[in-house]
Amino acid sequence: xxxxxxxxxxxxxxxxxxxxxxxxxxxxxxxxxxxxxxxxxxxxxxxxxxxxxxxxxxxxxxxxxxxxxxxxxxxxxxxxxxxxxxxxxxxxxxxxxxxxxxxxxxxxxxxxxxxxxxxxxxxxxxxxxxxxxxxxxxxxxxxxxxxxxxxxxxxxxxxxxxxxxxxxxxxxxxxxxxxxxxxxxxxxxxxxxxxxxxxxxxxxxxxxxxxxxxxxxxxxxxxxxxxxxxxxxxxxxxxxxxxxxxxxxxxxxxxxxxxxxxxxxxxxxxxxxxxxxxxxxxxxxxxxxxxxxxxxxxxxxxxxxxxxxxxxxxxxxxxxxxxxxxxxxxxxxxxxxxxxxxxxxxxxxxxxxxxxxxxxxxxxxxxxxxxxxxxxxxxxxxxxxxxxxxxxxxxxxxxxxxxxxxxxxxxxxxxxxxxxxxxxxxxxxxxxxxxxxxxxxxxxxxxxxxxxxxxxxxxxxxxxxxxxxxxxxxxxxxxxxxxxxxxxxxxxxxxxxxxxxxxxxxxxxxxxxxxxxxxxxxxxxxxxxxxxxxxxxxxxxxxxxxx
Ligand SMILES: C[S@@+](CC[C@H](N)C(=O)[O-])C[C@H]1O[C@@H](n2cnc3c(N)ncnc32)[C@H](O)[C@@H]1O
Numbered sequence: 001x002x003x004x005x006x007x008x009x010x011x012x013x014x015x016x017x018x019x020x021x022x023x024x025x026x027x028x029x030x031x032x033x034x035x036x037x038x039x040x041x042x043x044x045x046x047x048x049x050x051x052x053x054x055x056x057x058x059x060x061x062x063x064x065x066x067x068x069x070x071x072x073x074x075x076x077x078x079x080x081x082x083x084x085x086x087x088x089x090x091x092x093x094x095x096x097x098x099x100x101x102x103x104x105x106x107x108x109x110x111x112x113x114x115x116x117x118x119x120x121x122x123x124x125x126x127x128x129x130x131x132x133x134x135x136x137x138x139x140x141x142x143x144x145x146x147x148x149x150x151x152x153x154x155x156x157x158x159x160x161x162x163x164x165x166x167x168x169x170x171x172x173x174x175x176x177x178x179x180x181x182x183x184x185x186x187x188x189x190x191x192x193x194x195x196x197x198x199x200x201x202x203x204x205x206x207x208x209x210x211x212x213x214x215x216x217x218x219x220x221x222x223x224x225x226x227x228x229x230x231x232x233x234x235x236x237x238x239x240x241x242x243x244x245x246x247x248x249x250x251x252x253x254x255x256x257x258x259x260x261x262x263x264x265x266x267x268x269x270x271x272x273x274x275x276x277x278x279x280x281x282x283x284x285x286x287x288x289x290x291x292x293x294x295x296x297x298x299x300x301x302x303x304x305x306x307x308x309x310x311x312x313x314x315x316x317x318x319x320x321x322x323x324x325x326x327x328x329x330x331x332x333x334x335x336x337x338x339x340x341x342x343x344x345x346x347x348x349x350x351x352x353x354x355x356x357x358x359x360x361x362x363x364x365x366x367x368x369x370x371x372x373x374x375x376x377x378x379x380x381x382x383x384x385x386x387x388x389x390x391x392x393x394x395x396x397x398x399x400x401x402x403x404x405x406x407x408x409x410x411x412x413x414x415x416x417x418x419x420x421x422x423x424x425x426x427x428x429x430x431x432x433x434x435x436x437x438x439x440x441x442x443x444x445x446x447x448x449x450x451x452x453x454x455x456x457x458x459x460x461x462x463x464x465x466x467x468x469x470x471x472x473x474x475x476x477x478x479x480x481x482x483x484x485x486x487x488x489x490x491x492x493x494x495x496x497x498x499x500x501x502x503x504x505x506x507x508x509x510x511x512x513x514x515x516x517x518x519x520x521x522x523x524x525x526x527x528x529x530x531x532x533x534x535x536x537x538x539x540x541x542x543x544x545x546x547x
Pocket of ligand 1: 066068
């Protein structure tokens, strides 16, 4: 134990300023280091201090990486308002930034200029408040101050099984913080929300789950820090003793704001859910890999080009609910009229398809009438331009139909629709001809892995709407039917057939069976272990994102 540590551990009331320069990193070390110096804003500091104080028993508090000391300065304002008092212990490795004078002014403040991973207090803390540095594992590899070696040395005794190669520095700060907290002591921390989206986040979640009781997580999806435009989570947790066998599948409060500005406005109602950590498994899109051979492009599964449907004009005069003339043909116009996964006649409208030579007398009379109406109205300019010398003004360019269509504007879901009768489709659809068994195609195209491929290639239009461009759509990865064993192919065909004949209430059940088969193949070939619940949750959250 060092003298400095003894000072506050023996008598909390007589804390002294401690500047153990021998332990702080040298300026030469620091010059080339990424120390993750992203600062907490006043408003977030205020929120975090409130969360700490409301749940705290005892008065010994640590900030293990104080930076410019935003938390303790905020805490002191709270002390004045509430009459409570706390002993404030700060650690910071970069001796250039903390306000040393502030710490030396009073004896209930103490500063350790040293590396948190070397910090071995003899008394544990009642509370910890922190904004741990965010440093990617690639940068840790080149770090002197936060070298992997030093971190592992500090944590291996109790936390080795929570350590993995790809973790970010902030994860290790949570482990070290756990070590220096009293049992049932409180931790309030803000960190980047990357743990919700990344593979390393999975192990971090397990660490949190097994070592803390979570009270609240507040999620700012964007712009949470002063000098970094990223999302963040504020966690309010209390320490469970190491190896306690406590039941941990409890629900905590998860509060989500789109950005910090929404929180500041106070009148924006946050999304509040009671959930478990498992519910929070929002995975990274990068987790989904689509290796060649196992996956092929959608355009490799089609005969001919994928194309956009035809552009009808002056719908009022050219589209009908019934086949009004000999020259009308069925067309799929509105996606909302297609209930399931197959186009049925009830979904159709009818459009005039006539070239100049074969117009019937009825249609000709109708067209003459329409021509007069269009010329008189202020609307339908494109038709008007054609009317005049052009006798074939009513003709539009028909686009070759295909056996599958998809609406390229998507809300909440992605749905590939089988069009076995090759009806024409309008220009809100992409049209294509699939060159494998259509029943197998229905299953493969509508499985969750394809949907995630569509999601990845599409873009948000705001307000929960997404759009996929034609060139992006051609590239959507599809599980290569050639990698499927015959048995699986047959099962999928059967499920494809069930999907087009199912009642709406059974869609989810059939889709889940399809997803499970495809996911098993995916996990095996990509050598991963993603659960159905995780992929569904990922898709639901990402697809429903408003921007
Ligand atoms: C994200 S900043 C937070 C600063 C301040 N608490 C705030 O919220 O504005 C993280 C701080 O941790 C410091 N730091 C980085 N590695 C450290 C280590 N191993 N031990 C102690 N402090 C460290 C950095 O210098 C930086 O000041």
